[in-house]
Amino acid sequence: MLKLNRYDNILSVIDYPIHLKSLILFFGVVLIASSVSRGASATTAEEWYSQAFEQSLNAQYTKAIQSYRQALRLKKDWANAHHGLAVMYFKLKDGVKAAHHLRLAEKLYSQDDKINLAIIQKNLKKTYAMFDLNSKEFEDLETLHPLVQKLTWTRIGNGFLFGEKGYLFTLLHNLGKADEVRVRFVNQSVYQAKVVKRYIIYDLALLKLDLKSPPTGLVFGDSSVLQPQDSVQFIDAKNKVLTGKLEALRAIMNDKNIFELELHEKSVEGMPLLNDGNQAVGIVLSSSEIIKNFQAAGMAPQGEIALKSSYLQRVFSLYISSLESPKKRGSQSVKKEIKSGDLVSSLAVIEIQK
Secondary structure, three states: OHHHHHHHHHHOOOOOOHHHHHHHHHHHHHHHHOOOOOOOOOOOHHHHHHHHHHHHHOOOHHHHHHHHHHHHHHOOOOHHHHHHHHHHHHHOOOHHHHHHHHHHHHHHOOOOOHHHHHHHHHHHHHHHHHOOOOHHHHHHHHHHOOOOOOOOEEEEEEEEEEOOOOEEEEEHHHOOOOOEEEEEEOOOOEEEEEEEEEEOOOOEEEEEEOOOOOOOOEOEOOHHHOOOOOEEEEEOOOOOEEEEEEEEOOEOOOEOOEEEEEOOOOOOOOOEEEOOOOOEEEEEOOHHHHHHHHOOOOOOOOOEEEEEHHHHHHHHHHHHHHHOOHHHHHOOOOOOOOOOOOHHHHEEEEEEEO
16 A cells, blocks of 8 residues: 555646556556566557556656656657656656656647546646746747647558458558558548568568458459450559550560550559459559669660569468468468459558658
8 A cells, every 4th residue: 555655645746647547546456466567578568658657656757757768669649658757757856858748648638538638737737836837938849849740641552452361462662661551442441551571673562451350352363364465454543444455474674573564544553453354463563663673774664564463472372371380381271262352442542651
């Protein structure tokens, strides 16, 4: 009870986020018994946050500050962590930093979280009064250097969903260094996804939806059966399916994995190339990026180009195999027939935060 009483002294000065205040009052003993820092090192933002909370219970305020900062390094816009950090600075009589993190938390809390917003506003008044701070000075400083730069999701390219496990192909150059993206389908369903594999030479990236039960995407067709002048289908900017022709089986330095296309309308890079059965037989590439990657200046193809489905299937199979145990990898699995999802519902816009 000594630890809880000590922490009540903090709460009597400025208040913690409401969910932790409840934990302190009702479950403090349980939390102390199941310490994160006892034996195991924190790795996630949530674990660092819990560790900071326990350290604050033990009056280890400097260590708690370090743990809160680790949590914010992993989850920088976390209002509760800024709020907890402010309490620690207040306890150490660093009013400027306490006010700074209280103001950050106020901006980051959802407007629906009226209880924590009210606590923050009360805490700020106490902090300004106790340390003789002028809120106007903080406002002037934030005008010059905004505390929070709001990131927005920006469309950077296209891709398509395939198979039943929630994977998509898109073009790599659009992603930059992003490891997490947002996928917006034509039906306006929006999901988070991770970049799980990059294939630099062919400007290709493999994404995985963060879903337990993802929708079904396209199935791959056999690109090896196609011949010059065969009809192929492609997607335009309005998601209409148009028809073009296969110009050549090899393009850019005679590469066996790339088709050259003859299309009378502009296709969309990152969208699937289709056969007559709406099966994906390739992905439309950016000619300029491939020329740059191949160092093939002056060898631009006459038409547009697409990476063959034979390559897409091969690299995807290798990726899936790398996730399996050696025992499972060596066993023969029975291939089941995969039904194709709806074409239009498989088309996606890829977004990143900027």
